[in-house]
Amino acid sequence: MMSESDTQTLRQEVRTWLQDNVPSGWRDAMTGVDQESFVQLQREWFGKLSKAGYATPHWPEGWPGGGRSLAEQKVIYEEVARADAPRLIMYFVALYHAACTLMECGTEAQKEKYLPGILNGEIWCQGFSEPNAGSDLASLKTRAERRGDKYIINGQKTWSTMAQYADRCLLLARTDSSGPPQAGQTYLLLDMKSPGVTVVPINQITGDDEFAEIFFDNVEVPVEDLVGEEGQGWAVAQATLASERGLTLVELSQRMRYALPMLAETLKERGLLEDTALRRDLGKVIARVDACCALADQYLLKRISGEEKVGDASMVKLCYAQTLREYTKLGRRISGLQGQFDPDFMRGATQETGNWTLDFMNSYNWSIAGGSNEIQRNIISERVLGMPREPKTWKL
Amino acid sequence: MSELNEYLNELKASARQVMDGEGTAAEEATLWPLTVELGWLLTAVPEELDGLGLGVHGVSMLHTELGRGLAQVPFLAATLAVDALVQSDIDTKAELISRFTTGDAVTAPLADVSTVTLTDTLNGKLSVVPSADTASDVLVCVDDCVVLVKLHQAGVELSARGTWDTTRRLFDVTFSNVVLANQVVLARGDAAVAMIARLQSLRDFALAADCVGAAAGLLDITIEHLNTREQFGRPLALFQALKHRCADMKTLIDAAEALLADSLSRITDEQLAEIDSQLLAKKAKLVACSMFADVSEEALQLHGGIGMASEHPCHLFLKRSMLNEHLGSGNGNYELDIADHFLAQLA
Ligand SMILES: Cc1cc2nc3c(=O)[nH]c(=O)nc-3n(C[C@H](O)[C@H](O)[C@H](O)COP(=O)(O)OP(=O)(O)OC[C@H]3O[C@@H](n4cnc5c(N)ncnc54)[C@H](O)[C@@H]3O)c2cc1C
Numbered sequence: 120m121m122s123e124s125d126t127q128t129l130r131q132e133v134r135t136w137l138q139d140n141v142p143s144g145w146r147d148a149m150t151g152v153d154q155e156s157f158v159q160l161q162r163e164w165f166g167k168l169s170k171a172g173y174a175t176p177h178w179p180e181g182w183p184g185g186g187r188s189l190a191e192q193k194v195i196y197e198e199v200a201r202a203d204a205p206r207l208i209m210y211f212v213a214l215y216h217a218a219c220t221l222m223e224c225g226t227e228a229q230k231e232k233y234l235p236g237i238l239n240g241e242i243w244c245q246g247f248s249e250p251n252a253g254s255d256l257a258s259l260k261t262r263a264e265r266r267g268d269k270y271i272i273n274g275q276k277t278w279s280t281m282a283q284y285a286d287r288c289l290l291l292a293r294t295d296s297s298g299p300p301q302a303g304q305t306y307l308l309l310d311m312k313s314p315g316v317t318v319v320p321i322n323q324i325t326g327d328d329e330f331a332e333i334f335f336d337n338v339e340v341p342v343e344d345l346v347g348e349e350g351q352g353w354a355v356a357q358a359t360l361a362s363e364r365g366l367t368l369v370e371l372s373q374r375m376r377y378a379l380p381m382l383a384e385t386l387k388e389r390g391l392l393e394d395t396a397l398r399r400d401l402g403k404v405i406a407r408v409d410a411c412c413a414l415a416d417q418y419l420l421k422r423i424s425g426e427e428k429v430g431d432a433s434m435v436k437l438c439y440a441q442t443l444r445e446y447t448k449l450g451r452r453i454s455g456l457q458g459q460f461d462p463d464f465m466r467g468a469t470q471e472t473g474n475w476t477l478d479f480m481n482s483y484n485w486s487i488a489g490g491s492n493e494i495q496r497n498i499i500s501e502r503v504l505g506m507p508r509e510p511k512t513w514k515l
Numbered sequence: 516m517s518e519l520n521e522y523l524n525e526l527k528a529s530a531r532q533v534m535d536g537e538g539t540a541a542e543e544a545t546l547w548p549l550t551v552e553l554g555w556l557l558t559a560v561p562e563e564l565d566g567l568g569l570g571v572h573g574v575s576m577l578h579t580e581l582g583r584g585l586a587q588v589p590f591l592a593a594t595l596a597v598d599a600l601v602q603s604d605i606d607t608k609a610e611l612i613s614r615f616t617t618g619d620a621v622t623a624p625l626a627d628v629s630t631v632t633l634t635d636t637l638n639g640k641l642s643v644v645p646s647a648d649t650a651s652d653v654l655v656c657v658d659d660c661v662v663l664v665k666l667h668q669a670g671v672e673l674s675a676r677g678t679w680d681t682t683r684r685l686f687d688v689t690f691s692n693v694v695l696a697n698q699v700v701l702a703r704g705d706a707a708v709a710m711i712a713r714l715q716s717l718r719d720f721a722l723a724a725d726c727v728g729a730a731a732g733l734l735d736i737t738i739e740h741l742n743t744r745e746q747f748g749r750p751l752a753l754f755q756a757l758k759h760r761c762a763d764m765k766t767l768i769d770a771a772e773a774l775l776a777d778s779l780s781r782i783t784d785e786q787l788a789e790i791d792s793q794l795l796a797k798k799a800k801l802v803a804c805s806m807f808a809d810v811s812e813e814a815l816q817l818h819g820g821i822g823m824a825s826e827h828p829c830h831l832f833l834k835r836s837m838l839n840e841h842l843g844s845g846n847g848n849y850e851l852d853i854a855d856h857f858l859a860q861l862a
Contacts, residue, residue, distance in 0.1 A: 251745070252746075253746060253819055253820055254747070255746035255747045258746070277820070278820045321824050322824065322825040323823055323825060324822075324824070324825050324829075324833075396847075451837065455841055455845060456626060456628060456643070456838075456841035456842075456845060458841075459680065459837060459838045459841060460676050460677060460678055461677055462678065462679045476679050476837060479837075480830070483815055483816065483822070483823060484823070487816065488820070491816075491819060493754075493756055493757070496756065497756075509747075509754070513749050513753060515753075
């Protein structure tokens with residue numbers, strides 16, 4: 120465990136570094152711009168962060184920036200949030216899902232082959248969801264057929280964040296459909312430049328296109344790029360799916376807290392500081408944000424002390440998604456009619472851009488993706504509260 | 516009355532058929548000419564002026580159907596301006612009504628955010644004016660004057676405003692020294708004040724109807740989605756957690772619809788300018804617009820990822836609902852008006 124003074128030293132160090140390095144005015148620079156400017160900002164920011172060792176604090180000892188305890192990682196995340204630094208969303212899957220999967224389940228050869236690339240800024244995407252396999256991920260159908268020393272991939276993935284920029288893809292595909300849905304899934308690392316891969320960006324309701332469909336037409340993946348054993352893909356995916364959750368939610372909750380003055384700013388701009396009803400609602404939101412930060416902190420402490428229980432992460436995610444909804448909705452209300460004009464979006468924005476209508480719509484990312492609110496509620500009621508599960512069989 | 520009801524029901528059914536045929540968020544370029552051709556703008560116009568004489572009931576029914584289909588037409592604005600003409604005493608009234616219900620388009624602002632001032636000339640900005648570029652005239656209400664102003668003349672400038680809601684094309688209309696004497700003044704003094712009050716009630720009822728129709732349409736789409744989409748080897752509709760939310764939505768919609776119908780049944784067209792009618796209209800607007808926003812928010816969540824894709828119509832409903840909340844004088848002001856009226860009555 121870190122001592123209080125160690126934490127303070129690290130905090131100060133990170134804070135000073137961020138003060139000197141966060142690109143000023145990056146939000147404005149990301150409003151209404153094309154993809155290239157976004158990619159450029161992400162690249163530069165990743166370059167700076169990784170050079171300073173702040174992009175990979177969760178990597179093991181021996182890797183640049185790695186070997187930090189959870190407590191130290193928490194300090195770094197809190198400071199990043201405090202500094203309102205851009206989120207590394209283009210590198211998120213690479214730095215977390217891909218890296219953690221490789222560290223935990225990859226062979227030495229795979230680690231050697233891929234981890235340096237990730238450090239050098241390779242972009243990865245996650246190809247799990249399919250048009251007919253969303254909440255029910257286990258039902259996925261994209262086929263991987265073993266032929267000699269290759270797997271041949273056919274099928275379709277969807278909602279794959281950053282797929283249009285990605286160099287590689289974490290692919291969950293089916294090698295066997297004879298058993299129960301979780302069995303027969305295989306985890307593969309796929310080169311997005313392989314022949315037969317087609318990426319079609321999906322237009323989002325905000326105007327952005329952060330995610331995409333990926334089509335596979337007889338795409339070849341060498342067997343060396345199989346992670347874990349054939350048929351064990353589900354377990355591999357589960358092991359790493361929530362690897363970053365605690366930290367991300369600490370960071371995101373803190374970001375809400377640091378963006379509270381933006382709500383006040385909107386109140387002021389609209390001349391509504393004297394509006395008692397709105398001030399009350401602001402008070403309510405501030406307290407809720409504090410509660411959300413506290414729950415996220417508490418969760419991380421449980422992880423640090425090894426007391427985490429099944430379902431704890433679900434409560435943090437549900438709490439965050441709902442708090443963010445209320446928060447952005449209040450912003451939307453305060454913005455009034457004015458908030459319905461000028462539909463600009465900000466690439467790579469966090470959830471608090473000050474364009475509250477946009478932020479409100481983006482709050483759905485958190486209530487739908489990565490296990491929707493409803494799925495989290497199922498987990499909480501069944502796994503935390505021990506209530507009976509939905510029956511497996513049904514008839515109409 | 517029952518004959519009228521029967522007629523209204525027929526009209527509703529045919530409007531539904533037309534709108535279903537056109538599809539959700541049908542384009543203005545095709546739907547507007549159709550709206551005109553079908554004579555919908557004549558719905559509330561009295562029979563002696565060659566209209567259908569169906570009043571606020573009839574037109575409200577059409578607003579509901581157009582809302583249901585997220586019609587991208589400035590129907591609401593046009594009906595307000597036509598109503599102002601009907602109420603006016605000007606000589607050219609019959610001619611203008613005929614022109615604006617069969618040919619040229621007339622528009623009117625949908626929110627009370629005008630900064631227009633009036634002396635011998637008009638100056639200032641009128642906001643939230645739908646389809647001003649394709650209309651020939653706009654209705655302007657300032658203090659105790661209601662006037663019809665040509666949109667394409669010196670001193671009038673249009674600027675398109677981008678909105679999240681893409682089912683409406685809104686404009687700012689800026690006047691610089693537009694000479695009043697060259698415009699068509701529809702009312703002045705007390706008559707204008709009454710006309711403005713009436714127009715506000717009409718607008719609020721129309722917005723309420725728009726929300727009721729749109730929310731009902733969206734709930735249908737959502738239920739259809741839940742009935743057909745399967746996850747975990749069963750239709751999503753089988754999950755009680757989702758069914759209950761649909762039940763909540765249905766109850767919210769029906770309550771708003773009932774309030775609208777009840778309010779309309781309590782007043783005649785001639786009473787629209789009265790303070791009690793205004794209050795009824797405000798309540799109907801407030802309840803319906805908050806309901807539509809709630810329903811849209813739930814619907815997006817229940818659609819999952821597909822609701823976040825712009826190709827799916829879910830977001831069009833959400834965006835229209837967010838704008839609707841702020842139209843008229845804005846939901847927050849309605850809340851205050853209703854409470855203040857209540858408190859004043861107690862005192
Ligand atoms: C912004 C964003 C980014 C994403 N990024 C990625 C990515 O990078 N890679 C990737 O693979 N996927 C990604 N996804 C996909 C995401 O994981 C799915 O959208 C999510 O799992 C929900 O699946 P679905 O969209 O098919 O909705 P559905 O599963 O069809 O759900 C529809 C509705 O039904 C509810 N529901 C479903 N099952 C139940 C149940 N058992 N009980 C009660 N309610 C239920 C849901 O909560 C939802 O409200 C992303 C999605 C979003 C929105």
